[in-house]
Amino acid sequence: MKARGFAALKPSGTFQLFDFQRRSVGPNDVLIEIDYAGICHSDIHQIRQEWGPARFPMVPGHEIVGHVIEIGEKVRKFNKGDRAGVGVYINSCMKCTPCLSGMSQYCDEGMIETYNSIDRDGSFTYGGYSNNYVIDEMFAVKIPENLDFKAVAPLLCAGITLYSPLKHWKIGKDSKVAVLGLGGLGHMGVKIAAALGAEVTVFSHSEDKRSDALSMGARHFFNYGEVKNKKRNFDLILNTVSANLDLTDLIHSLKVEGSLVSIGIPPEPYQIHPGLLIGGRKSVSGSMIGSVEELQEMLNFCSNNMIVSEIELIEPNYIDQAYARTIASDVRYRFVIDIKSWREEWSESAL
Ligand code: NAP
Ligand code: ZN
Ligand code: ZN
Numbered sequence: 001m002k003a004r005g006f007a008a009l010k011p012s013g014t015f016q017l018f019d020f021q022r023r024s025v026g027p028n029d030v031l032i033e034i035d036y037a038g039i040c041h042s043d044i045h046q047i048r049q050e051w052g053p054a055r056f057p058m059v060p061g062h063e064i065v066g067h068v069i070e071i072g073e074k075v076r077k078f079n080k081g082d083r084a085g086v087g088v089y090i091n092s093c094m095k096c097t098p099c100l101s102g103m104s105q106y107c108d109e110g111m112i113e114t115y116n117s118i119d120r121d122g123s124f125t126y127g128g129y130s131n132n133y134v135i136d137e138m139f140a141v142k143i144p145e146n147l148d149f150k151a152v153a154p155l156l157c158a159g160i161t162l163y164s165p166l167k168h169w170k171i172g173k174d175s176k177v178a179v180l181g182l183g184g185l186g187h188m189g190v191k192i193a194a195a196l197g198a199e200v201t202v203f204s205h206s207e208d209k210r211s212d213a214l215s216m217g218a219r220h221f222f223n224y225g226e227v228k229n230k231k232r233n234f235d236l237i238l239n240t241v242s243a244n245l246d247l248t249d250l251i252h253s254l255k256v257e258g259s260l261v262s263i264g265i266p267p268e269p270y271q272i273h274p275g276l277l278i279g280g281r282k283s284v285s286g287s288m289i290g291s292v293e294e295l296q297e298m299l300n301f302c303s304n305n306m307i308v309s310e311i312e313l314i315e316p317n318y319i320d321q322a323y324a325r326t327i328a329s330d331v332r333y334r335f336v337i338d339i340k341s342w343r344e345e346w347s348e349s350a351l
Pocket of ligand 1: 039040041042043045157158161180181182183184185186203204205206209240241242243244262263264265266287288289326327329333
């Protein structure tokens, strides 16, 4: 199956038009014509090989929404014309304990990522900065009709990555939650935690995000430096910062048995003295996206609470600038690529 998208040809490269092949639609597959794709900071980390060697040309994009235009003969969940979404992974073994207990993102054999991965059939995966995607229906989700389509795209990674730990740690109206970093992930965390009833505090290094944070549902907004004045304050801290931080004051700001959840993935490791954790049975934990089942649950939750992302819609020729601005924390709060307009323009010019 022919596909066309935007690829970086090498780590330092800028984005270029790129033609490639996807597998043809199998019995359990759906073919999705992509309308919108979000830009996640993980796309940037991978293009820059900040997490290790990557494969090029790379077509990133794992916040994908579009419409189903073809279905395999065994497909039951989708019909042609349905709104569908693709998140961070598109396959797993479906035999191991995590897979069989609704946590296929933690598959013992490793999840297959939407791009920059080798699929179980040996094909290379290319992501959503492109016109289409072929995926087993089991790993695709339905997008609620009442939400603004382009602003839903970031929920497929940013939304689920914050929803999953909030649910796992049973956050509700008696909880005090801190969100570190008001970026693509962080702003979804604020909205979802507030909708769950928690008292939300944002720690940010961007004072000009204060009023946005409060309007998204945060009760308090502080500069990072203020963390040291918040001893034994939070049940849960969600660290979405993409750069390295000193965690000492953050751990002090946890209540007894509180948890600091690592969500951001800086290139360098953190340093933590065990004494910080021992005095209060505290934990530093991690959380990676969420399962496909949770992804659907989160979309339904957002539909019921009218939650979408704050976005800046861009054309594909702006991806390079969008990357530079994301790195500079200059995005309110997620760039979304308008694939639909580009795709329609391109198919008209081909006539
Ligand atoms: P983003 O939109 O760039 O947001 C990151 C935020 O961190 C920025 O807006 C900024 O917030 C803060 N920040 C950035 N640089 C900083 C610095 N040098 N010092 C202090 N604060 C800084 O990124 P994102 O897309 O939300 O992703 C955040 C991180 O999560 C990335 O590392 C990404 O790879 C990772 N991620 C993890 C998962 C997972 O499953 N665990 C899933 C997706 C992404 P303020 O301006 O408010 O300070
Ligand atoms: Zn992501
Ligand atoms: Zn598995």
